[in-house]
Amino acid sequence: MLSKNKNVSDYKSTKQRNKIIQVLQNAEKPLTAEEIYMLVKDELPSVVISTIYRNMEALKSIIVKTVYNDGKARYEFTKEKHTHNLICLKCKKSIVIEKCPFEAMEKNLSEQNSFEILEHKLEIYGHCKDCRRIKE
Amino acid sequence: MLSKNKNVSDYKSTKQRNKIIQVLQNAEKPLTAEEIYMLVKDELPSVVISTIYRNMEALKSIIVKTVYNDGKARYEFTKEKHTHNLICLKCKKSIVIEKCPFEAMEKNLSEQNSFEILEHKLEIYGHCKDCRRIKE
């Protein structure tokens, strides 16, 4: 599994791969392998979950993997624009924040700590507008 | 395993528990269960890793669990003061950021999205001062 500097167009187009990409494009939140699997399975009943995992690996260059605190990885397309999400703890929906709240601090932080910042991960958890109305 | 509003002092003090707490206190970074296990094992060779996991659960109220992108959970004491870390991708050391870069944005973000923010997770990855000097 060595990276050979491939880009996406080097890969074969299969019906599984195409459907996986379509599922991710239509997703309104990052999806778990299981979720992608179920959605792909709707149209291609014979897929197995290892095909999902192998494609996540193959499409690595255009997909971001984030492991949440429940131990499950979520996958989504890399945004052209760097964004973060407000993640609802009840309905699990996620709201995209266009402006990265962290950006402004990054330079200072980097200088103050002599630390070369390469990437960061910010997830914000709470209750969305809809779920705040529901008394638990 | 229902929470009965216990606090830490409700729990029995065992040599395993005490050693685990000591290990976490001396840690300079959040530790995996495996790392805690190995350190505890040095003094109590008979411990098993399930004891570590069960104590992480028991001490939940004073410990924060964070799952990194490698799929492994890390545990550390909850800081009185909310902090974040600069995590070095080479040596894995982590540098504490006292001032939360996110705090200032929180109120605005919450209002703009009608989202009740309950918690957030911010991890910053890069290379620390020491590791920047080393050519890979």
Place this chain on the structure above:
DNA sequence: GTGCTTGCAAAGAGTTTGCACCGTC
């Protein structure tokens, strides 16, 4: 003594991998 805690073994969940067949280019 009671009930939480531990050690041990086995089970679970999520993810990865070996292998033979299949499909794309």
Place this chain on the structure above:
DNA sequence: GACGGTGCAAACTCTTTGCAAGCAC
């Protein structure tokens, strides 16, 4: 036709759980 992709089954890693014995209070 070559080679990457897929289905299937088994393996692996991290974490959780049932049970009986042990230990703290």
